[in-house]
Amino acid sequence: MNTYNVITLFPNLIEEWKNIGIVRQAIKNQLVNIQTTNLREFGIGEYKQVDDAPYGGGPGMVLMPEPLDNAINSSNSEINVFLTPSGEQLDETLLIELLSFKTINLIAGRYEGFDQRILDIHSDYEVSIGHTVISGGEVPAMYLLEALIRRIPGVLGNPDSLxxxxxxxxxxxxxxxxxxxxxxxxxxxxxxxxxxxxxxxxxxxxxxxxx
Ligand SMILES: C[S@@+](CC[C@H](N)C(=O)[O-])C[C@H]1O[C@@H](n2cnc3c(N)ncnc32)[C@H](O)[C@@H]1O
Missing domain, CATH: 1.10.1270.20 (tRNA(m1g37)methyltransferase, domain 2)
Known part of the structure; x- marks a missing residue:
């Protein structure tokens, strides 16, 4: 069974979406397994800090590498897919490539995005869902997952839909x-x-x- 693990600061978003429609049905029929890893649990210190100001100045905060490194290392997924607006545009070719992996971490950013070093160390793919920037990687992760899940044999009631x-x-x-x-x-x-x-x-x- 394909297992997808979303690493996020907002696991509730993903957990709620899991209860709806084809995704819910696919989970119920044991055709896919979707897990979440709460990045906050890997935060540093008493306040479970996950972000800090950018070196060199500038607006916003950057996701620190250490909590992400620990969150990623807590899972034994085959590959790590980072959701980034500057990543490879999602299309059918990329989708089919990603479908060949049984276990994937999908890493959702927030704020000004990821410290570059976490991408340098862990990224197998950077995926963008379009040429526009939104506030977080959770919607892109769900978008990618819905596209993947509906292609898993048995998920759509009528295979002719594809x-x-x-x-x-x-x-x-x-x-x-x-x-x-x-x-x-x-x-x-x-x-x-x-x-x-x-x-x-x-x-x-x-x-x-x-x-
Ligand atoms: C506000 S964005 C960061 C934008 C970053 N400063 C930039 O300009 O590239 C925060 C997070 O949302 C996610 N995100 C935003 N737009 C996206 C897109 N088009 N595709 C995939 N992920 C996206 C990424 O995970 C990103 O780290």
């Missing part, structure tokens, strides 16, 4: 419709109501848009 999915074969998914047949003068394409499976398949293929 067949025509956006980004497969460099295409976007075809448009989808549900009831009612007409909504505000807009009708569902006739062929989808025809019951002719061959024509429907053909329509789906023809409506996959090039990226």
């Amino acid at each position: 067949k025509y999915e956006t980004f497969n074969d460099n295409k976007y998914d075809f448009p989808v419709y549900t009831r009612p047949e007409t909504f505000k003068n807009l009708s569902v394409p006739e062929v989808l109501l025809s019951g002719n499976h061959k024509d429907i398949e053909e329509w789906k293929k023809n409506n996959l848009k090039d990226i």
